[in-house]
Amino acid sequence: xxxxxxxxxxxxxxxxxxxxxxxxxxxxxxxxxxxxxxxxxxxxxxxxxxxxxxxxxxxxxxxxxxxxxxxxxxxxxxxxxxxxxxxxxxxxxxxxxxxxxxxxxxxxxxxxxxxxxxxxxxxxxxxxxxxxxxxxxxxxxxxxxxxxxxxxxxxxxxxxxxxxxxxxxxxxxxxxxxxxxxxxxxxxxxxxxxxxxxxxxxxxxxxxxxxxxxxxxxxxxxxxxxxxxxxxxxxxxxxxxxxxxxxxxxxxxxxxxxxxxxxxxxxxxxxxxxxxxxxxxxxxxxxxxxxxxxxxxxxxxxxxxxxxxxxxxxxxxxxxxxxxxxxxxxxxxxxxxxxxxxxxxxxxxxxxxxxxxxxxxxxxxxxxxxxxxxxxxxxxxxxxxxxxxxxxxxxxxxxxxxxxxxxxxxxxxxxxxxxxxxxxxxxxxxxxxxxxxxxxxxxxxxxxxxxxxxxxxxxxxxxxxxxxxxxx
Amino acid sequence: xxxxxxxxxxxxxxxxxxxxxxxxxxxxxxxxxxxxxxxxxxxxxxxxxxxxxxxxxxxxxxxxxxxxxxxxxxxxxxxxxxxxxxxxxxxxxxxxxxxxxxxxxxxxxxxxxxxxxxxxxxxxxxxxxxxxxxxxxxxxxx
Numbered sequence: 001x002x003x004x005x006x007x008x009x010x011x012x013x014x015x016x017x018x019x020x021x022x023x024x025x026x027x028x029x030x031x032x033x034x035x036x037x038x039x040x041x042x043x044x045x046x047x048x049x050x051x052x053x054x055x056x057x058x059x060x061x062x063x064x065x066x067x068x069x070x071x072x073x074x075x076x077x078x079x080x081x082x083x084x085x086x087x088x089x090x091x092x093x094x095x096x097x098x099x100x101x102x103x104x105x106x107x108x109x110x111x112x113x114x115x116x117x118x119x120x121x122x123x124x125x126x127x128x129x130x131x132x133x134x135x136x137x138x139x140x141x142x143x144x145x146x147x148x149x150x151x152x153x154x155x156x157x158x159x160x161x162x163x164x165x166x167x168x169x170x171x172x173x174x175x176x177x178x179x180x181x182x183x184x185x186x187x188x189x190x191x192x193x194x195x196x197x198x199x200x201x202x203x204x205x206x207x208x209x210x211x212x213x214x215x216x217x218x219x220x221x222x223x224x225x226x227x228x229x230x231x232x233x234x235x236x237x238x239x240x241x242x243x244x245x246x247x248x249x250x251x252x253x254x255x256x257x258x259x260x261x262x263x264x265x266x267x268x269x270x271x272x273x274x275x276x277x278x279x280x281x282x283x284x285x286x287x288x289x290x291x292x293x294x295x296x297x298x299x300x301x302x303x304x305x306x307x308x309x310x311x312x313x314x315x316x317x318x319x320x321x322x323x324x325x326x327x328x329x330x331x332x333x334x335x336x337x338x339x340x341x342x343x344x345x346x347x348x349x350x351x352x353x354x355x356x357x358x359x360x361x362x363x364x365x366x367x368x369x370x371x372x373x374x375x376x377x378x379x380x381x382x383x384x385x386x387x388x389x390x391x392x393x394x395x396x397x398x399x400x401x402x403x404x405x406x407x408x409x410x411x412x413x414x415x416x417x418x419x420x421x422x423x424x425x426x427x428x429x430x431x432x433x434x435x436x437x438x439x440x441x442x443x444x445x446x447x448x449x450x451x452x453x454x455x456x457x458x459x460x461x462x463x464x465x466x467x468x469x470x471x472x
Numbered sequence: 473x474x475x476x477x478x479x480x481x482x483x484x485x486x487x488x489x490x491x492x493x494x495x496x497x498x499x500x501x502x503x504x505x506x507x508x509x510x511x512x513x514x515x516x517x518x519x520x521x522x523x524x525x526x527x528x529x530x531x532x533x534x535x536x537x538x539x540x541x542x543x544x545x546x547x548x549x550x551x552x553x554x555x556x557x558x559x560x561x562x563x564x565x566x567x568x569x570x571x572x573x574x575x576x577x578x579x580x581x582x583x584x585x586x587x588x589x590x591x592x593x594x595x596x597x598x599x600x601x602x603x604x605x606x607x608x609x610x611x612x613x614x
Contacts, residue, residue, distance in 0.1 A: 060534030077553025085561035104555035110548035255499030360512035367569040
């Protein structure tokens, strides 16, 4: 209206611009260890500013009931989100990220639908590209929502973490995808609003059937991909609402999420299509299975023997895996490392990039237990030291030390980088049982003559080892 | 910002597509080098950033008419709030653990177990404060 005055709308747009800059700085900060936390706080401040300024929208400010409902919904959301985010166990972090990601995708899909309903309510026939934006938002947002929900139940082990497959799976998934594309085209041509509901339902189905064949070990990479999808769904809803803020924030996440997904799959030595479509780990290789295990001799040791071995070693490498996280044994592992160092044993942790259930997950857990940074070595840094290690202490890890990855071309994990525990003079496995790891592949290292098994809960066993080392 | 662009023109869409393409390049550029130790926090942090979809949810809530739109809008605001609040809080909690310097840790460990534990719970206290502050800011603006 009055182009020469600085209006409230200008102030709001300016706040949105500041928020955009804040988000870019946040991502920048999050990618360096020094500034990660500040980066996140900058992002939170940017989001708070943008959300706060949204309440200056005249439509919202003067909408009466709508405003009250919006505030009630926000209070509900915050009251649930804060305690859940603060108090859920660190081991459950991957599924928590999945769920927070899924709801974002759901919100983006709903926004697109409501805007379409609103335009029809006003009697406007939206332009074809607006309908396209709406339908893309619904499609991507819904896939992200239902896909994240399945990722959550897989990681929470409410359903099996193994890939769920059935004959003709990829064909069926492909058909559902084709039907959705056909429905989108029909909706664009006819301009009928009814198709949006069909597309919503089919997209929710697609999210579920897309995620079912992906094995538990690969779900973290999937969450990263779905995170990227939600970003794109948010960008789509930004197009629908003509909001530069949503377009930029959504696209930033969409683009960086794709890159992050590729970095993660590279850390596993696999390609993204292989992760998404190969139903990895569905079949246990011929040498695996219960009978095969029972037939092969393994050497089981006692914590006292192993404690002495550790106490008089020169160099001990602790290789933690998801089992350590499940047993909540990170603090006990740190105690053991301290007990060994107190005796002058050189001790460090070798961290596989995908140890735990998400890349970096193990670093987070061990940092929580106050293990110093310089005792956490990344795989590439640790591997040259393995051949001079007296003991490799594998705590609840399996696939990440499986020598089949470098020696057996037929193995599903062939080519995945591993920690070379097999090069150490002695290998100690702390495991609950002989069951194969997440990838469902038998590990020859368990039967190696150099290997001693310590069966039981990782935390109990580590505690006994601490006592044994101190007594030795 | 939210006004419906005249349907017969397509100039608006090209401007927004320009923003989209540029933002895509920025997104790739800005995280080109991430140590694997930060993959999880970065995923979680970018998850929080797309929680800004709450702005879109609030926008449609302002213009929603009738029970269907209001119900879906209410749900959108609720879900988006979970995303943005939960996302930032959980990321902060992860990153809190990367904070202490190795030197300080050595000394704290030498002082006994209670040292680091006390330090951590103090940090957790500050954190809740920060998250609460963000919420309060939103409330004030409302």
